[in-house]
Amino acid sequence: MADASSEAPAVAAAVEARGLARRFDGAVAVAGLDLTVGPGRVHGLVGPNGAGKTTLLSMLLGLVRPDAGTLRLFGRTHGEHGARARDGVAGFVEAPRFYPYLTGRANLELLAGLDGGDARSRIASALEVSGLGDAAKAKVGGYSVGMRQRLGIAASLLRDPRLLILDEPTSGLDPAGMRDVAALVRRLAGDGVAVLLSSHDMDEVEGLCDDVTIMHAGRAAFDGTMAELRDRAPAPEFLLTTSDDEKALDVATSSDGLVVAREADGEALSVRAARERLDEYVIALGRAGIAVRTLALRTSALKSLFFDLTGGGPADAATAAEPTLEKVPG
Amino acid sequence: MTALDTAGAAVRPAPAAAVRGGTLVVYRWEAAKLVRQVRTRLVVLACVLAPFLFVAALKMQTTTPQDTLFGRWVHDSGFAVPLVVLGFAGQWALPALTSVVAGDIFACEDRHGTWRTILTRSRSRGQIFAGKTLAALTYGVVVTVLLGASSLVAGVLMVGHQPLVGLSGTLLAPGHATALVLASWASVLPPVLAFTGLGLLLSVAGRNGALGIGGPVVIGLLMQLGSMADLPVPVRTLLLTTPFGAWHGLFTDPPFRGPLLWGAAVSAGYLVLCVGGAYALLRRRDITGG
Numbered sequence: 001m002a003d004a005s006s007e008a009p010a011v012a013a014a015v016e017a018r019g020l021a022r023r024f025d026g027a028v029a030v031a032g033l034d035l036t037v038g039p040g041r042v043h044g045l046v047g048p049n050g051a052g053k054t055t056l057l058s059m060l061l062g063l064v065r066p067d068a069g070t071l072r073l074f075g076r077t078h079g080e081h082g083a084r085a086r087d088g089v090a091g092f093v094e095a096p097r098f099y100p101y102l103t104g105r106a107n108l109e110l111l112a113g114l115d116g117g118d119a120r121s122r123i124a125s126a127l128e129v130s131g132l133g134d135a136a137k138a139k140v141g142g143y144s145v146g147m148r149q150r151l152g153i154a155a156s157l158l159r160d161p162r163l164l165i166l167d168e169p170t171s172g173l174d175p176a177g178m179r180d181v182a183a184l185v186r187r188l189a190g191d192g193v194a195v196l197l198s199s200h201d202m203d204e205v206e207g208l209c210d211d212v213t214i215m216h217a218g219r220a221a222f223d224g225t226m227a228e229l230r231d232r233a234p235a236p237e238f239l240l241t242t243s244d245d246e247k248a249l250d251v252a253t254s255s256d257g258l259v260v261a262r263e264a265d266g267e268a269l270s271v272r273a274a275r276e277r278l279d280e281y282v283i284a285l286g287r288a289g290i291a292v293r294t295l296a297l298r299t300s301a302l303k304s305l306f307f308d309l310t311g312g313g314p315a316d317a318a319t320a321a322e323p324t325l326e327k328v329p330g
Numbered sequence: 331m332t333a334l335d336t337a338g339a340a341v342r343p344a345p346a347a348a349v350r351g352g353t354l355v356v357y358r359w360e361a362a363k364l365v366r367q368v369r370t371r372l373v374v375l376a377c378v379l380a381p382f383l384f385v386a387a388l389k390m391q392t393t394t395p396q397d398t399l400f401g402r403w404v405h406d407s408g409f410a411v412p413l414v415v416l417g418f419a420g421q422w423a424l425p426a427l428t429s430v431v432a433g434d435i436f437a438c439e440d441r442h443g444t445w446r447t448i449l450t451r452s453r454s455r456g457q458i459f460a461g462k463t464l465a466a467l468t469y470g471v472v473v474t475v476l477l478g479a480s481s482l483v484a485g486v487l488m489v490g491h492q493p494l495v496g497l498s499g500t501l502l503a504p505g506h507a508t509a510l511v512l513a514s515w516a517s518v519l520p521p522v523l524a525f526t527g528l529g530l531l532l533s534v535a536g537r538n539g540a541l542g543i544g545g546p547v548v549i550g551l552l553m554q555l556g557s558m559a560d561l562p563v564p565v566r567t568l569l570l571t572t573p574f575g576a577w578h579g580l581f582t583d584p585p586f587r588g589p590l591l592w593g594a595a596v597s598a599g600y601l602v603l604c605v606g607g608a609y610a611l612l613r614r615r616d617i618t619g620g
């Protein structure tokens with residue numbers, strides 16, 4: 001016990017990474033990333049394909065060795081504490097994998113045997129929570145992607161984690177599955193479990209996470225709370241068609257806080273504006289005798305910010321045209 | 331105090347005990363996994379049945395396998411049977427049988443993409459490696475013991491326990507013959523374990539079960555060709571196939587045991603190098619993709 005206090009400070013963060021870096025064959029996957037996840041926090045890791053999310057999570061789980069930087073899980077390091085650095089840490093990267101020739105339940109029994117302790121006693125409840133139902137009696141080889149995902153979550157819960165690491169947990173899940181995962185994550189966080197989950201989808205993360213790190217090319221393009229992220233979000237983007245797009249563009253040039261551009265295909269206009277400015281613009285169009293035919297939200301405010309920060313997606317052109325947009329809530 | 335309790339609760343028992351216990355847990359886990367595999371069971375079944383089929387086939391013909399040591403005595407003494415089987419088995423069967431498990435024990439985690447599943451549980455890589463390695467070595471011993479015991483039983487039951495003519499022409503009484511047969515089979519355990527090590531190394535390095543299983547067999551055959559070719563003596567003594575014949579010395583009068591000791595030493599060398607190499611590869615490996 002004496003060494004416990006020196007190894008694991010009383011309020012050690014679940015994850016404390018500093019300057020974590022990893023290259024593959026000279027190509028940067030993670031480039032000096034800082035990350036802190038506190039107990040009971042749900043932390044989203046968002047980024048486009050190849051941003052380095054899986055590599056980062058793999059380093060946390062001890063699957064991939066960092067080239068540089070320090071990493072502490074509840075104050076422990078892989079270097080000093082070996083497998084014990086993963087005490088209380090569970091999760092998976094990429095699609096979870098199991099022995100295909102065994103049933104879901106037999107796989108869990110096997111893993112519980114590897115864990116030892118009272119893992120076996122948690123199998124029933126883990127299966128229940130995962131919502132796998134009768135599929136647990138079927139061989140994993142016949143599972144769908146979503147079923148494997150659910151089994152992966154059940155396998156993680158066997159370890160009774162205090163830090164749960166999930167790499168795109170909702171990929172392949174049906175809407176009910178996504179809802180279940182969100183509810184589970186919320187409940188675990190309520191019990192003080194730290195959850196670190198990755199996603200491509202800003203909107204999914206928005207409703208679920210307290211904190212968010214937006215990754216781009218191995219770096220953190222944003223790291224902060226969800227509220228801070230919302231404060232930084234630019235105007236949402238809309239798609240507009242009118243009776244006379246040419247004239248509609250002319251009307252737009254005389255207004256601030258509004259960016260209107262012609263779509264590449266020339267069939268519609270993209271409009272970036274806060275809701276109030278958009279109202280004014282639509283009224284102005286009406287006054288100028290231009291009919292609005294369709295007006296639809298194309299990219300939410302957070303998604304717009306995500307695209308801005310990661311330099312991709314449909315909002316690119318609009319951002320480039322007008323970098324000094326006002327802050328717009330929501 | 332509460333904070334300290336929480337921190338303490340997360341700490342496992344003393345590291346040394348945990349490490350030993352951890353390896354044992356992995357060993358049992360891997361054994362449970364192997365027992366469920368059809369392939370493993372089939373090989374075990376084959377080890378038990380093959381000698382009986384072999385004797386039955388011998389009894390149906392009047393000729394004897396003359397080219398094998400003790401081959402011409404198979405109709406006269408049951409003790410010749412396990413020795414003839416040992417002569418054949420040492421050439422390729424034992425390396426193949428033990429590699430069925432050793433060559434795939436690490437590669438199967440690559441095939442199923444399950445490295446990242448098992449390496450994120452509470453066991454260290456060292457424990458996983460040690461547990462799996464011990465399981466493969468155990469399997470090597472089990473198949474050798476089964477095949478040897480089954481050949482002896484098949485010979486004694488189906489041919490009889492007549493005295494055996496030794497290599498120097500002396501007659502060996504049943505009790506003595508039994509002891510020598512058992513000693514002969516025991517003497518191939520070191521090279522079998524060395525081939526197991528080879529299978530383990532190929533399994534880790536190649537990440538492919540076919541390579542891990544086929545590799546040791548091919549290497550064994552190549553070494554055998556080498557021992558027939560005109561290789562310099564120092565090279566020949568380092569071949570892993572030579573210890574498979576070291577038991578011949580037990581049947582001469584007086585017996586010469588030098589080759590047995592040398593064979594065991596060479597085998598131990600192979601085993602240490604292969605297992606050490608395999609661990610070095612696995613320890614540093616990044617688990618990505620797949």
Ligand SMILES: Nc1ncnc2c1ncn2[C@@H]1O[C@H](COP(=O)(O)OP(=O)(O)OP(=O)(O)O)[C@@H](O)[C@H]1O
Nearest residue numbers: 024028029048049050051052053054055056618619
């Ligand atoms: N084993 C590997 N060998 C070589 N390059 C790799 C390897 N693993 C990852 N990379 C590279 O590292 C970068 C980051 O990959 P990573 O899988 O971490 O991204 P990701 O954010 O998880 O992407 P995705 O959203 O597509 O899952 C990519 O450029 C990828 O090509």
Ligand SMILES: [Mg+2]
Nearest residue numbers: 053054094167
């Ligand atoms: Mg990924």
